[in-house]
Amino acid sequence: xxxxxxxxxxxxxxxxxxxxxxxxxxxxxxxxxxxxxxxxxxxxxxxxxxxxxxxxxxxxxxxxxxxxxxxxxxxxxxxxxxxxxxxxxxxxxxxxxxxxxxxxxxxxxxxx
Amino acid sequence: xxxxxxxxxxxxxxxxxxxxxxxxxxxxxxxxxxxxxxxxxxxxxxxxxxxxxxxxxxxxxxxxxxxxxxxxxxxxxxxxxxxxxxxxxxxxxxxxxxxxxxxxxxxxxxxxx
Numbered sequence: 001x002x003x004x005x006x007x008x009x010x011x012x013x014x015x016x017x018x019x020x021x022x023x024x025x026x027x028x029x030x031x032x033x034x035x036x037x038x039x040x041x042x043x044x045x046x047x048x049x050x051x052x053x054x055x056x057x058x059x060x061x062x063x064x065x066x067x068x069x070x071x072x073x074x075x076x077x078x079x080x081x082x083x084x085x086x087x088x089x090x091x092x093x094x095x096x097x098x099x100x101x102x103x104x105x106x107x108x109x110x111x112x
Numbered sequence: 113x114x115x116x117x118x119x120x121x122x123x124x125x126x127x128x129x130x131x132x133x134x135x136x137x138x139x140x141x142x143x144x145x146x147x148x149x150x151x152x153x154x155x156x157x158x159x160x161x162x163x164x165x166x167x168x169x170x171x172x173x174x175x176x177x178x179x180x181x182x183x184x185x186x187x188x189x190x191x192x193x194x195x196x197x198x199x200x201x202x203x204x205x206x207x208x209x210x211x212x213x214x215x216x217x218x219x220x221x222x223x224x225x
Contacts, residue, residue, distance in 0.1 A: 006155075034213060043118075043202050043216030044156070089155065098144065098206070099171075100214055102156040 003027045004092050006103035014111055019077040021106050023090035026071065030092040034100070035064060035075045038087045047088075048075070080110045114139035118203050118217040125224055131176075131190040133220050135203030138184065143205040145186040146214060147178055150200040162186060198224045 005024045013019045021035075031052040036044035050057040050064045050073070057064050063076045077084055087107050091100040115138045125131060137143050147159040158171045160178035168178050175194050179187045186203055201220045206212040 036216075041200075041219065041221060043204075043219045046213050046215060049213060091156075098208075098212065099158055099161065100146075100156075101158075104155040 002104075003030075004090060004101045004103040006088075006090060006106045008106050009104070010107040010109070012109045012111060013080050015082055016079045019075075019080045019084065019108055019110065021075040021077075021088050021090075021108065023073045023075075023103050024071060025073075025092050027092070027094070027101075028071070029094045029096075030101075031095055032093045033064070033066060033073050034091045034093070035062075036089045036091065037084075038089060038105070040087075044089060077108075080108075082110050082112050084108060085110050114205070114215070116203060116205055116215060116217040118201075118220050120220060121218065122221045123223070125193050125222065127195055127224055128192045131188070131193050131197070131222070133188040133201055133203075133222075135186040135188075135217055136184055137186075137205045140184070140205070140207065142183060143207065144212075144214075145180065146204040146206075147186065147188050148202040148204065148216075150202065150219075152199070156202065160188070193224045195224050198222055 003026050034049040035047040038044040048059050048062045048064050050066050066073045087105045089105045090103045093100050117136050146161045148156045150156050162168050162180045176190050203217040204214040206214045
């Protein structure tokens with residue numbers, strides 16, 4: 001049972017445009033969400049997070065939106081840069097366990 | 113600042129051989145520690161987590177085991193590797209159990225032949 005889903009395995013955007021990565025979840029007990037970026041053969045790097053009491057969190061070019069009623073979150077990257085090309089994982093956690101549940105990942109390619 | 117180390121970076125092992133992967137964390141005390149596996153083309157699967165020395169929780173039944181002999185050391189082991197054990201193994205740490213960000217090490221690529 002996949003509790004966190006990233007339904008788009010890949011996304012290609014032009015440099016300077018907006019990249020929108022989507023993530024859906026099924027468990028309403030999740031209360032904290034994170035996005036990680038991963039290059040091949042490296043560990044994931046934490047990007048940005050959001051608490052379930054918020055609907056938006058912004059950090060530089062990265063903004064995460066949370067729609068609790070739809071059980072959906074998205075990561076916006078504006079403007080996209082070629083160095084953003086990587087695999088992006090969303091993850092969800094509920095406080096009682098502290099365990100991260102990851103989506104399958106979306107490969108972002110930003111074309112110069 | 114905190115850093116997390118994993119070694120080796122790459123490992124090629126024959127089927128049936130033992131395994132020992134090591135993870136150490138610097139710059140923090142009493143971290144929560146985690147082992148994940150990323151199989152080819154798949155997401156990250158939590159294998160084990162530990163909230164303290166000698167305390168190990170297993171998430172999925174498998175051919176692997178974990179140990180935490182010291183506060184900042186986490187070891188992933190197997191007595192006999194299977195082909196299906198191939199993958200990218202990641203260690204992570206967090207400050208407290210709960211809504212705390214986990215930080216990952218560089219990973220170990222394991223190929224079982």
